[in-house]
Amino acid sequence: MKRFGRRVSFCLGSVATVWLVGTGAGVQAQEVVGHSTVQSPQEGMLILELGGGNSLVITLADGKLLLGGTEVATYRPGGPLEHAWRELLNHARELDTEELLRAVQDLEVRELVEAERVALQAVEAAVAGLAAAEAVIPEVVVSVPEIVVVPEIPEVVVEVPHVREAPVVRDRRVVIPQLRRGIAFEESPSLIGGIAGSAVSLLATFIALAFMGLGLLVFAPRQLETVADTVWHSFGRSFLAGLFAQPLLLPVFGMMVVGLALTVVGILVLPFAILAFYLALVLAVLSGYIAVARTVGEVYLRRKMARGEAVRTWGTYRYIVYGLAGLLAIWLPAVVLGSVPVAGPIAIVVAALITWVLATAGFGATIISRAGLRGTFVRRIDQALTDEQFWPSEVPGVRTHQRVPRSRS
């Protein structure tokens, strides 16, 4: 019933609904300016929109004929009257209002039972006094385009890429002798040039990641440490989390897009949501990779210190720089052997595979540590290896580890 009401409101909008009684007296000289139909397996509705804002609604639903919502007759569901009515409504989409009105007024149905004859007569009576409004076609002023005076552009030096000869500016026109098409004139770089180019790219990557690591260290040091600790102490778990998260990225992205698009209102938010998703993903992967680098650097430097070698102290950032250098060094064979037929591709694949494994573990660690906010999988302080709990307590006679923590509030 609720849906019925909705469908009526679809067609009528704010205009009033009236039932024009069977005699047709009330509809004399009424003009019909439009029509609508609503069809579903349960009902077939015709709405004739009258000049002046009123409407005539004729509905066949569940064996009842309704005029303006009031039951006036009955019919056999699936019988000849309903069949003819639905045929009429099916054709309504192709008919002008005038043609449709005439079709309703001339509706003839055979093999009706008495109740259906009454129903058909009620319909005929309701539309008897109606006439289609004459169409009034407005005069459209077919406008000519506006003339816009374009200010002259001063002559300037023209730089043209891929041109054999310099362009000539003549009578305020740029004459280009011959434009090259495509990039067929590019020469292949030399072997040393190729290695140098790749090495520069690798160095640029190192510098970019090092700067990003510095940013993370300054703005999110605890989070970075938590992710790095997670990688160190739960490498397998982190890798599996990253591995299983990767195939889920596309569905999650798709759901986000679909969810926002379906609301229609969310269309405007969609570009920002996509940007946010992209940035979050890039940040998660890169920060995870940097966390892995931090771990590798820390392991390397701690072992160096354990051997008694001197290590300069510039804090945790040293771990990141050493770690990044170590991780990116994996690509050095690929850089050097890149253009060698068999060894080159193998070196590239090996380096890419190792980098993928480490990046996946870093990404997974970022996920399971909730971007470094949750330290569930970080290392635990082993009380057997620390004497911290034996330090003097401010409470006499009670060791530190036995002390009940007091609220700071």
Next chain:
Amino acid sequence: MRSSRRRALVALAALGVAAFTQEAAAQSWRTISSARQLQGEQQLTVDVEFASGTFRLQPAAGTALYRAELMYDADYFEPRGKYDAATHTLKIGVTIDRGTHNLDLSDDSPQYLNLAISPDVPAALKLQFGLARAEIDLGGLSVAGASVKTGASESWIGFSRPNRINCRSFEIAVGAAELLVEGLGNARCRRIRAIGGAGDLTLDFTGDWHAEVTTRGDIKLGFGTLTLRFPKELGVELDIDRLLASFDQRGFVKRGSRYVSTNYDSTRARLRLNIDAAIGEIHVEWVN
């Protein structure tokens, strides 16, 4: 390439929804048709909001002000339809009624809205589609202005014939969609604006360019591919601000910070575009 991207997008969407989809439920389809005679209206505002399915818009034949036919799944969507005779405003479409649980969002969903409007009445169009395909032929209509927003869909908008009147502006906002706009030379719009979030946006500026006309446009692209198709008789000036987007400079020379087509000084019809692109590609095609 284009169709594979579309398939990928649809597959992506389907995959996303499939996570929450169980066995498809029985659907309740309703069909609504509506038409109204011309009564000397001097203007028409068309406000379409269509969440999912296929939307078609074309010029109406005969003496109808508008003619609409809508089939929708009543289990999930709410019809939206009203013609206000006082303001000459037609609001039509479907909006999502419930959650997307069990909702059929496949490419061949039978849900549709076919709308035809009179070419004799100046029309202001506000068209919004969510996860819908749209085929919009504005050729021969009297378009006073148009605003099109599309979410994740494959859509085509075309001016197959010249607009009968001048239009104020033509605005397009694309979420994650593939949108092809053809015949913008027939649009006769003073200003063209396009915002692309992610996806493929193709703007075809062919058509009937009139003498001594300069059209201005603003295009913003987030991620994706922007293809600009220009007729060779059109002078084009591009002011491009790009972050990580490539630009195919064929047919352009650089004047200061702008790119100007090599024919720019000899053409009467000109197009000036400001392009702001973040990540992606900007392709240029010159056609006869």
